[in-house]
Amino acid sequence: MTLELSGLSKSFNGQTAVDQIDLNVPTGSMYGFLGGNGAGKTTTFRMILGLLQPSEGHITYNGEKIDYNVTNQIGYLPEERGLHPKLKVDEQIRYLGQLKGMSKQDADRRLDEWLERFEVPENRTKRIEKLSKGNQQKIQLIASIIHDPKLIILDEPFSGLDPVNVEILKSAVKELNSRGATIIFSTHRMEHVEELCESMCILNKGRQVVSGRIDEIRKDFGQKEIIIEGEHDISFLKDMPGVIDMKQIRNRYILKIEDESYAEPIFNEIVKLGYFKRFQVNEPSINDIFISKVGYGI
Numbered sequence: 012m013t014l015e016l017s018g019l020s021k022s023f024n025g026q027t028a029v030d031q032i033d034l035n036v037p038t039g040s041m042y043g044f045l046g047g048n049g050a051g052k053t054t055t056f057r058m059i060l061g062l063l064q065p066s067e068g069h070i071t072y073n074g075e076k077i078d079y080n081v082t083n084q085i086g087y088l089p090e091e092r093g094l095h096p097k098l099k100v101d102e103q104i105r106y107l108g109q110l111k112g113m114s115k116q117d118a119d120r121r122l123d124e125w126l127e128r129f130e131v132p133e134n135r136t137k138r139i140e141k142l143s144k145g146n147q148q149k150i151q152l153i154a155s156i157i158h159d160p161k162l163i164i165l166d167e168p169f170s171g172l173d174p175v176n177v178e179i180l181k182s183a184v185k186e187l188n189s190r191g192a193t194i195i196f197s198t199h200r201m202e203h204v205e206e207l208c209e210s211m212c213i214l215n216k217g218r219q220v221v222s223g224r225i226d227e228i229r230k231d232f233g234q235k236e237i238i239i240e241g242e243h244d245i246s247f248l249k250d251m252p253g254v255i256d257m258k259q260i261r262n263r264y265i266l267k268i269e270d271e272s273y274a275e276p277i278f279n280e281i282v283k284l285g286y287f288k289r290f291q292v293n294e295p296s297i298n299d300i301f302i303s304k305v306g307y308g309i
């Protein structure tokens with residue numbers, strides 16, 4: 012395991028912000044921290060980075076207690092962002108790269124590679140404050156990975172960006188992961204976790220509601236979704252055993268069932284009616300899991 016959090020808690024003036032978190036982030040994984048405002052994501056990241064002292068519990072990295080030598084090697088994109096608006100892009104990146112022990116030449120070379128990758132080489136000598144929000148975020152990401160860290164922690168990396176820039180940053184994050192970096196990121200958007208991660212935790216009011224590999228979380232959750240499309244009225248299915256919920260959007264019905272064993276009896280009922288265009292059993296979405304475990308959506 013790259014990173015292990017055990018019984019990790021943090022209180023501020025008697026108020027618990029993070030409450031007994033236990034989780035493992037496997038080496039080389041893409042790990043999503045999913046939770047609404049105030050769930051405790053940033054506080055957890057700050058403890059991993061040594062910026063906050065835990066009230067209880069501990070953090071290990073490759074089996075060793077995490078310390079400054081390790082945290083200095085982590086790439087971190089802070090939620091509050093942290094670039095100096097008056098500096099030029101190359102001055103800022105060079106400075107941060109050198110703080111992490113890089114030579115000026117190496118920092119410049121890697122900056123050029125990333126600016127090319129993001130198709131914004133013209134931004135190299137512009138002041139940060141002159142860049143659009145999306146382009147500032149790209150520079151912020153470059154700043155956090157310039158030293159080629161093996162563990163990268165990104166706090167809400169996709170928030171506040173237009174869809175084009177979200178895609179550009181997502182593909183950069185995927186590429187870093189495919190080159191071998193372990194990546195942890197926080198988000199309140201289920202679809203980002205659904206698309207990018209193989210493992211996740213859901214935090215709610217400082218508590219870990221669920222954590223682990225997403226395929227196992229889906230399996231343990233048990234519920235499935237059935238989509239049926241056709242011209243017949245099948246609203247009677249909502250009264251069949253195992254059906255938790257049923258929605259109709261024109262000629263499409265979406266059913267939630269307690270587990271897969273209820274799919275076949277439903278199928279047998281509808282074939283009696285004749286032709287249907289579609290009968291599909293889906294895994295539960297992360298949204299379904301979130302709502303079921305937390306009690307409301309985000």
Ligand SMILES: Nc1ncnc2c1ncn2[C@@H]1O[C@H](COP(=O)(O)OP(=O)(O)OP(=O)(O)O)[C@@H](O)[C@H]1O
Pocket residue numbers: 023027028046047048049050051052053054055090
């Ligand atoms: N320095 C601090 N002093 C006092 N309370 C704090 C401090 N930092 C965080 N908190 C509180 O801890 C709780 C968790 O906050 P945190 O920022 O970790 O949540 P988050 O999941 O990152 O949420 P968001 O998406 O809103 O940033 C909140 O109730 C917050 O007000």
